[in-house]
Amino acid sequence: MQRVTSSTVADLFDVAGTRMLEQAAAATLPPHTLMQRAGLAVARLAMAWAPHARAVWIACGPGNNGGDGLEAAAQLQQRGFAPVVTWLGDADRTPPDARASLERARAAGVAFAESPPATWDLAIDALLGIGASRAPDGAMARWLASMHAGAAPVLSVDVPSGLDADTGRLTADPMPPRAHATARICLSLLTLKPGLFTAQGRDAAGEVWLDDLGCDASGAKPAARLAGAPPLHARLHSSHKGSYGDVAIIGGAPGMAGAALLAASAALHAGAGRVFAGLLDGRAALDASQPELMLRDPASLDLSQMTAVVGCGGGAAICALLPRVLSTARHAVIDADALNAIAQDAALKLLLEARGRRAQPTVLTPHPLEAARLLDTDTAEVQADRPHAAQRLADRFGSTVVLKGSGTVIAAPGERPSINLSGNARLASAGTGDALAGMVGAAMASGLPAPAAAREAVWHHGHLADQWPADLPLTASALARGGAR
Numbered sequence: 107m108q109r110v111t112s113s114t115v116a117d118l119f120d121v122a123g124t125r126m127l128e129q130a131a132a133a134t135l136p137p138h139t140l141m142q143r144a145g146l147a148v149a150r151l152a153m154a155w156a157p158h159a160r161a162v163w164i165a166c167g168p169g170n171n172g173g174d175g176l177e178a179a180a181q182l183q184q185r186g187f188a189p190v191v192t193w194l195g196d197a198d199r200t201p202p203d204a205r206a207s208l209e210r211a212r213a214a215g216v217a218f219a220e221s222p223p224a225t226w227d228l229a230i231d232a233l234l235g236i237g238a239s240r241a242p243d244g245a246m247a248r249w250l251a252s253m254h255a256g257a258a259p260v261l262s263v264d265v266p267s268g269l270d271a272d273t274g275r276l277t278a279d280p281m282p283p284r285a286h287a288t289a290r291i292c293l294s295l296l297t298l299k300p301g302l303f304t305a306q307g308r309d310a311a312g313e314v315w316l317d318d319l320g321c322d323a324s325g326a327k328p329a330a331r332l333a334g335a336p337p338l339h340a341r342l343h344s345s346h347k348g349s350y351g352d353v354a355i356i357g358g359a360p361g362m363a364g365a366a367l368l369a370a371s372a373a374l375h376a377g378a379g380r381v382f383a384g385l386l387d388g389r390a391a392l393d394a395s396q397p398e399l400m401l402r403d404p405a406s407l408d409l410s411q412m413t414a415v416v417g418c419g420g421g422a423a424i425c426a427l428l429p430r431v432l433s434t435a436r437h438a439v440i441d442a443d444a445l446n447a448i449a450q451d452a453a454l455k456l457l458l459e460a461r462g463r464r465a466q467p468t469v470l471t472p473h474p475l476e477a478a479r480l481l482d483t484d485t486a487e488v489q490a491d492r493p494h495a496a497q498r499l500a501d502r503f504g505s506t507v508v509l510k511g512s513g514t515v516i517a518a519p520g521e522r523p524s525i526n527l528s529g530n531a532r533l534a535s536a537g538t539g540d541a542l543a544g545m546v547g548a549a550m551a552s553g554l555p556a557p558a559a560a561r562e563a564v565w566h567h568g569h570l571a572d573q574w575p576a577d578l579p580l581t582a583s584a585l586a587r588g589g590a591r
């Protein structure tokens with residue numbers, strides 16, 4: 107059993123892939139073995155996580171996810187706990203594995219009840235797993251609502267019930283936030299699923315653990331992956347500023363110079379050799395606190411050997427510069443207003459596609475609304491399947507895509523999407539996206555391929571927020587200055 111952290115490197119399997127693995131594993135094992143392993147793993151995690159829980163409520167659904175809960179109940183009962191099971195199954199239609207676990211729970215003397223106990227110290231959600239086919243309703247929906255509204259911690263078996271394991275879309279009502287990060291925990295069985303880590307999955311699952319039930323997943327095709335912590339890049343003693351590349355920040359229209367300066371500061375502190383601030387606001391003054399930044403007229407910059415970070419605070423004025431950036435920049439990071447300009451202009455779309463065909467490294471950094479505009483759809487459709495949306499965008503424009511949001515997805519043509527696990531809600535403030543664009547630019551300028559540059563910068567950006575002292579406000583300018591690696 108292992109806990110998943112932002113550093114974890116792992117393959118993610120969708121429901122179809124997980125089912126294939128389950129069938130292959132079950133075929134080599136005595137009947138009911140996988141469920142016994144699953145129930146034991148749930149019981150062990152429950153005992154380790156809530157060792158003093160006296161009242162344990164286990165809510166079990168009609169399928170094999172419920173079977174895991176019944177098996178866990180038997181195991182807990184045998185170890186001196188007193189679980190109370192509420193079960194929504196029908197003995198005649200229960201699948202064979204779950205029926206065997208039902209018998210074991212009854213034989214162990216587990217208490218069954220029609221409704222949840224009055225109070226509980228730990229709730230185990232074994233209502234629905236990867237077989238969920240519709241939104242929970244009736245008693246199931248009521249039980250889920252009360253366990254997630256209660257103060258006691260919740261352990262979800264395999265996936266939080268009502269969460270789509272492939273996409274992280276919650277079909278149940280949104281789960282209320284919890285005061286403590288570990289008040290929700292999820293034990294994913296056999297495989298890790300993409301939906302646990304993006305969209306609403308992070309909030310619904312809480313801390314994620316994996317038990318592979320002793321099965322080897324190496325033969326199966328993953329749907330996505332967790333890229334984990336990037337490697338440390340040691341610098342050669344004989345290196346010089348030219349070794350780490352030039353970054354040109356192009357943006358900062360009148361009234362929005364701050365966004366471009368944030369990106370410039372982030373690129374500088376993330377290790378770029380030289381950073382040029384090509385501000386659209388010709389009256390903007392140099393940031394006196396960062397004399398390393400070089401202020402230039404954006405039209406005068408020769409981008410052919412540079413990484414251009416374009417769009418931060420660009421406003422409508424960025425449109426006029428985009429044809430030159432898209433045609434000439436050696437590497438490009440396209441953010442914010444530049445993304446919106448491209449979404450509205452067929453000629454700019456063609457130029458972006460042409461960059462992809464020329465294999466000129468390009469990273470797009472949209473939030474869901476910007477991604478929706480580029481895909482000519484709406485935010486709900488993007489959020490309904492974030493890995494798929496990011497991959498569509500990457501394939502469409504031949505670019506690396508960083509789809510921001512909870513569980514940032516990084517996709518590139520010909521690669522499986524990866525999901526980043528560093529970062530937290532403190533990043534939800536103005537300017538943090540500008541800092542990220544600058545950090546991606548610095549990583550590209552250092553010579554990393556676009557997908558690796560995107561993954562590494564996204565991880566570092568989130569990691570900074572994870573390490574941020576709780577009593578210090580996280581502002582974008584401080585984040586940008588903290589980007590040194």
Ligand SMILES: NC(=O)C1=CN([C@@H]2O[C@H](COP(=O)(O)OP(=O)(O)OC[C@H]3O[C@@H](n4cnc5c(N)ncnc54)[C@H](O)[C@@H]3O)[C@@H](O)[C@H]2O)[C@@H](O)CC1
Binds near residue numbers: 237263265
């Ligand atoms: N068979 C085995 O030995 C193993 C099963 N495992 C567990 O089995 C789960 C998958 O089991 P199943 O395929 O039976 O699927 P589930 O137990 O996730 O759910 C399927 C059942 O729930 C019903 N259902 C679906 N949506 C519903 C809703 N909204 N309201 C009410 N009922 C609903 C379906 O009609 C079906 O009866 C995994 O998530 C995992 O927890 C794992 O432990 C691996 C081993």
Ligand SMILES: [K+]
Binds near residue numbers: 266
């Ligand atoms: K569940």
